Amino acid sequence: MTQAATVPVLDLSTCDKEPIRTPGSIQPHGFLLTLAPDLAVLQASGNVGDWTGVAARDAVGQPLAAVIGAAAAQRIAPELAADLGPRPYYAGTITTANGHHFDVLAHEWDGVIIAEFEAVDRAEAADFRHLYPLIGDFLLKVNDATGIEALASLACQHIRSVTGFGRVLVYQFDADGHGHVTAEARDERYHSYMGQHFPASDIPAQARELYKLSRIRLIQDATYVPAPLVPALNPVTGRPNDLSFAALRSVSPVHLQYMRNMNTLASMSVSLMVKGKLWGLISCHNEGPIPIAFEKRTACEQLGQILALCIESREDAADLQFRLEVRRTMVSMLAGLTQGSDFVENLVNVFPDLLRFARASGAAIMVDGRVLTYGDTPEEDDIRALVDWLTLHDHGDVFHTDKLSAQYPPAERLTRNASGLLAMPISRIHKHYLLWFRPEWVHTIEWAGNPHAKAAATGAPTQLSPRTSFDAWRETIHGTSQPWHQGEIEMALEFRTALLGIALERAEQMAELAEELGRANKELEAFSYSVSHDLRAPLRHIVGFADLLLESAGSEDAQQRQRFLKNIKEAARLAGKLVDDLLSFSQMGRASLRPTTVDMNDLVASCLDKLALETRGRNIEWNIGTLPEAWADPTFLHLALFNLLANAVKFTGQRDPAVIRVSAEDHPHETVFHVADNGAGFNMEYVHKLFGVFQRLHRMEDFQGTGIGLANVRRIVERHNGRVWADSVQGEGATFSFALPKPDSSH
Incomplete structure (x- = not known):
């Protein structure tokens, strides 16, 4: 039978759901036995007879000595009786009764002892002296490496010299899971992947999780025929064996096809774990089958761990340096902001520092209806519309994106100078915003094959297979900016806090002046x-x-x-x-209104998002009707509606479930909105006090609050020439209502 005939038809639609931890079989360059504590054989791989002369079915139930020979069993019995962990442990090298030599790896997992016997040519024990020169030489050269790429290149060279693989490369995963080759060592006959990208789909999520658990994996020959376990189910658990940590674990047929398409018949991967996350992989390829003994794999695994520690150290140092530079700029800006009495004028004076602070090409400030810009920014009307969108959707203290058009469709025409946006409100009451813009970063990614193509093998019937082309394929990326660094975002939050502090200090100074003048x-x-x-x-x-x-x-x-x-x-x-x-x-009372058409459905949704922390763990039934538009200042109306909904959440604290309804009535000259709940309610005899400042109809011990929220609601609604009222049955709930005049009847 030809090799092509043994390759199964692969269904790629389910490759991300394959049971890769429980394949039910092993690679056949050795055999596997699962053992009971007394070393009786519970299961055997189907190829055990090829290596020992004892068929798998005959081996099951027998003592270990009956399968591998008395001398061999006696040699490793003390090691197998030790306190084994989940990771393979070198138990020694044995010679079976029929004269074959094996390195024995053992670990305890899934309720059984898993003993793996890897065929070797030597009768003597594994020589771990490979480990010391490899690690020692790498450590000596670490300080000479100027960056992470140089370190990775050094690791590739060392691993290739020890293993003999034709190509060794290091690739790093980006935020989207794509792999970028940052270092490579190869035989000149091998194709170079240096600088190229591999799509995230090449390594499904479950495989990435397994890379985190088991830090090294070897495929000695991608054309192998798997050896199934006999019996198929683990006698202890009654389920297929979990072979997550087994060195001989069989791998996905999809991955084997992928390797063959890549002209790779042997591969080894070493996980690079940085701060508990899979940073990337050391990936080794060879065009022909190649055995790598356990002691050499151990040396490579150790080098991978040292490389990961070096990467973490270099990244931490670079991140710290970046944050220090950003902080220096922020300190300079804050010094400039305290010079004069006009806060807005001070902001304008530090515009150049503002651009440096966020590595932006343009900045804008919106204060008291004015839009002030510096550098390359969108037009004023576009900035106003953008601020309206930011205000309506309440993105929290800082909003950032490197692809604004993906979240705000009108930004499609602003990509030239506003593909990226970092924005923050600088007032809790007013529509005051500080915005930074980054231009479009048109760049080309070179992929190892077209990541968007779905390949199909030729022939009839059509057989789905992994992608067959790894030729360089270039993709030009439009509509995105350089990504925002986490340090920039965190510093922006600090800057916002400082700005609010300066603004509060100015407000206090104004208040003192007002008091001195007797106003x-x-x-x-x-x-x-x-x-x-x-x-x-x-x-x-x-x-x-x-x-x-x-x-x-x-x-x-x-x-x-x-x-x-x-x-x-x-x-x-x-x-x-x-x-x-x-x-x-x-x-x-001092802020000026800027009414516009407000989508009340979006406004309610924004308030509910803001209330998410307060409602976590509560059983609340939200009944939100279809709400008409209103003519109002969206910032103030958002505050009023949020106060009413927060009140409903607070006063239904003893109800399970709490039921909160938002509804509306459309009248000829006004629109009426209701927020009703099934909470504590209040005594209608005191309804006249309800909307007064610092007035409470309940004890503070029962319901926390300052008594200002409803006063704010009344002031906001009345400034819109509207009216507000409430109705309740004590102990059964309350309904708060407000009416806003329509545009043609508001004057």
């Missing part, structure tokens, strides 16, 4: 008693527990002191929240 806020006077009452309680807690903490300074009761400190921290947090909410309320 008292009448609305604040109206509820000054409530403010002082609410702040007095946490401040008294802080003073009281601080006194107790001082009195207990000599005490050894650490638990009591921890409780005092916890109470002080909680009281300070509440006081700070009251001040923050008061600031938010006072700012609400």
Whole structure:
């Protein structure tokens, strides 16, 4: 029978679901036995008779000595009785009764002892002296290597010299799982893959997971016929054997075909694990079959581990250096931002530093309706539309992408100077944004074969097979920018916090000036008693527990002191929240409205995303009706709606399930929206207090809050010339409603 006739028809549609850990067979350059603790044979590979003269079915149930000979069994019995782990352990070299020599590897896994017998030409034990010159020479040259690529190239050369493979290469996985060849050592007769990319689909996810567990894998001859286990099921588990750590484990027929298509009949892979993740592989190829003894594989595995540690060290050093440079630029910017009294003018003055900070080609600031730009940026109208989209979808403190058009379709026409975007809001209330733009990075990737082509073997019937071409295939990538470095994103978050701090300091200075000039806020006077009452309680807690903490300074009761400190921290947090909410309320009256058409369905979805952390673990039934559009300022309306939904979440805390409904009514001159829940409700006798500042209808011990949220809702709705009201049956739930006038009836 020809080799072609033995190759099965392969179904690539299921190759990512193959049972690669439980193939039920082994590679035949050795044999495998599973053993009970007393070393009785539980299973044998179907080829055991070819090596020992004892057929697999005859071997099962026999003592180990009956299969390999008494002398051989006596030689390795003490090693097999040791405390074996999941990784193959060299138990020694034996000669069976019929004169064949084998290296014996053993490990305990899946409820049995797995003993593997790899055929060797020598009768003496494995010589691990290969390990020391390989590792020693590599370590001596590590400091001379200037970068990761040089280190990888050095490792390729060393492994090739020890194993004799025709080609050894190192490739690194990118964020999408594609492999990029960064180093290579090869015989001049072999095709070079240096610099080329291999698509992620070449290594299915389950194979990557196995690479993380078992760090080395050898295929000695890709034309082998697998030797099945007899019996097929593990007698201990009743399931197919898990051969994840077995050196002789048979591999996927799809992968064997892939190797043959690549003109590779022997291969070895060594996993490179960096910080617990599969960074890449050392991949070895040979055009003909080639045996690699266990001691040489061990040397290669050790070198791979050292290379991974070196990669981690170099990457950490490069990352630290990059972050230091970014931080230096940020410090310079912050120094410039504190020079003058005009915050926006200060931002404009540091525009060049802003570009350097994010390695951007353009930057823009949107403050108080003004758009200020520097460098190569989109047009002002495009920036305004982009900020509207960012505001509506609430991307959190920082939004970043290296392909803006994939998330924001209108950016298709902005790819020249805005393929990448890093953006952050610099106000909690106003539509103030800082944006960085990166231009399109048109680049070419050279693949080892067309990754998009689905190859089919010729002949009838048509047989699906792995891709057959590994010729260089170039693909030009459009519409993306250089990716944002994680350090840039983290520094941007720090920068945002610093900006908010500067803005708060300016606000405090303005407040002090206002107080000195005697411009008292009448609305604040109206509820000054409530403010002082609410702040007095946490401040008294802080003073009281601080006194107790001082009195207990000599005490050894650490638990009591921890409780005092916890109470002080909680009281300070509440006081700070009251001040923050008061600031938010006072700012609400000064900010100008910029009404536009708002998709209420998107707005509700955005609020629910923002509430995800608070609702985690809760059983909440959300009943969201189809909502009409509204004419309003989207930023303010988002805040009002979020307050109402957050209130509903808070006051249904004792309900399982909690039921929260959002609905609407369309009237000729106004649109009415309702947020209803099945929570605690309130007494309608006090409904007139509900929307007042610092007013509560429930005890703070029962429901946490500052009493400002509903006051903000009322102020926002009334500034839109709308109205707000509420209805409730105490203990059964509440419905909060607000009406917004339509554009033609709002003036």
